Amino acid sequence: QIAVNVLLDLHDTATRLLADAGAIHTPTLMLGAGKDWVVSLCAQREFFNKLSSSVKQMSVFPNAYHAIFQEKNRHAIVRQVRDFIIERFAQPPDAPSFLHADQIGYTRDEYQRLNQPGSVKFAVARAGLKAAGRLSNGVDLGWRNGFDSGLSLDYVYKNQPRGRTPVGRLIDKSYLNSIGWRGIRQRKAHLEKSLKSAIERTHRKGCPVRILDIAAGPGRYVIETLRTCPEIPVSAILRDYKQENIDAARALAQEFELDNVKVEQGDAFDRLSLASIQPHATIGIVSGLYELFSSNEAVLNSLAGLAEAIEPGGYLIYTNQPWHPQMEFIGRVLRNREGRPWIMRRRTTAEMDQLVRASGFEKIDMEVDQWGMFTVSIARRVFSLNNRAC
Structure with a gap:
């Protein structure tokens, strides 16, 4: 017997895999069984058709059952698998470039669709959420400052339901418990874990620990x-372009009595401004920023500035959003910090990692939540023989 929670997780994961099959570019061989009463052959075909792989094959064996490799006459099945594997190893691997995935590709197509008018049900949902904002502190904050604003994220991090009435607090609790915000809180935990790891690695190497967060918001994590x-000497520069976030970060640093934190205004996409920061950081952070911008050119420009701001051998901690089950709801109902529809373009993990690698970093570690929505990665700044590693 299989536990119900395991089956539910399998169902949710399979649903996500089917919906996001376009992220897969790996050569793929699929084998289907005509008498499989466990797995839907229709779903398998849908998955196969959505694959972005340039090399993909699907074969269906009409008289085979679910345990396809346990069939009596399985020699034809095994032979096909063997031939596929031998053929793949006989050819150089295909390494597609995703640097222009913002201009062509399935996440770009999804982004374009979200920019088109939606159905009436989303207008109704928007009206309902605006009404809820009169009672729920979190929803009200989102409408006033943007659901993607630093202040909104800080409210989500605190995770303390507040409202004008008991009903308002109940609405706020439901809002904070949505899958997206649960994922955001898990991302915060992964950020803190990754940052602590980078601090300890840097300290063990005998290098000064200097942190630079180029879009820190209130800087809570x-x-x-x-x-x-407290036993490790650390200094940190927290930057943000909005004054309200700068004020919140300064207040939080004062509340925790940290005099080693400097908070300043700055543009995370200004390469020259980032490159001019002195002394150079040994740990750079960019969290929750690139997910808000579709353009890869802007991201590459920011990463280039970070590459110049971080010492060779130093670390970059970066986040990504390869998947979200509520992309359409967010884009058609919620508003961002600029008062516009909060429409995002997802980046596959492969795309984000290529952008980071093209900017002079080598990925060494990654954390991801149980829903596969938010990743937190650590990359090392590549150094040449002319550079001394920190």
Whole structure:
């Protein structure tokens, strides 16, 4: 017997895999069984058709059952698998470039669709959520400042339902418990874990620990992490372009009595401004920023600035959103910090990692939540023989 929770997780994962099959570019051989009463052959065909792989094959064996490799006459099945594997190893691997995935590709197509008018049900949902904002503090904050704003994220991090009435607090609790915000809180935990790991690695190498967060918002995950390692000398520069976030970060640093945190205004996409920061950081952070911008050119420009701001051998901690089950709801109902529809273009993990690699970093670690929505990665700044590694 299989536990119900395991079956539910399998169903959710299979649904996500089917919906996001376009992210797969690996050569793929699929084998289907005509008498399989466990797995839907229709779903298998849908998955196969959505694959972005340039090399893909699907064969259906009409008289085979679910345990296809346990069939009595399985020699034809095994032979096909063997031939496919031998053929793949006989050819050089195909390594597609995703640097222009913002201009062509299935996430770009999805982004374009979200920019088209939606159905009436989303207008109704928007009206309902605006009404809820009169009672729920979190929803009200989202409508006033943008659901993607630093202040909104800080409210989600705190995870303390508040409202004008008991009903308002109940609405706020439901809002904070949505799958997206649960994923965001898990991302925060992964950020803190990754940052602490980078601090300890840098300290063990005998290098000064200098942190630079180029879009820190209120800076909660950095400031709370610094409190957990008081024995290590650390300095941090927290930058943001919005004054309200700068004020919130300064207040939080003062509340925690941290005098090693400097908060300043700055544009995360200004390459020259980032490159001019002195002294150079040994740990750079960009969290929750690139997910808000579709253009890869803008991201590459920002990463180039970070590459110049981080010492060779230093670390970059970056986030990504390869998947979200509520992309359409978010884009058609919620508003961003600029008062516009909060429409995002997802980046596959392969795309984001290529952007980072093209900017002079080598990925060494990654964390991801149980729903596969948000990743937190660590990359090392590549150094040449002319550079001394930190």
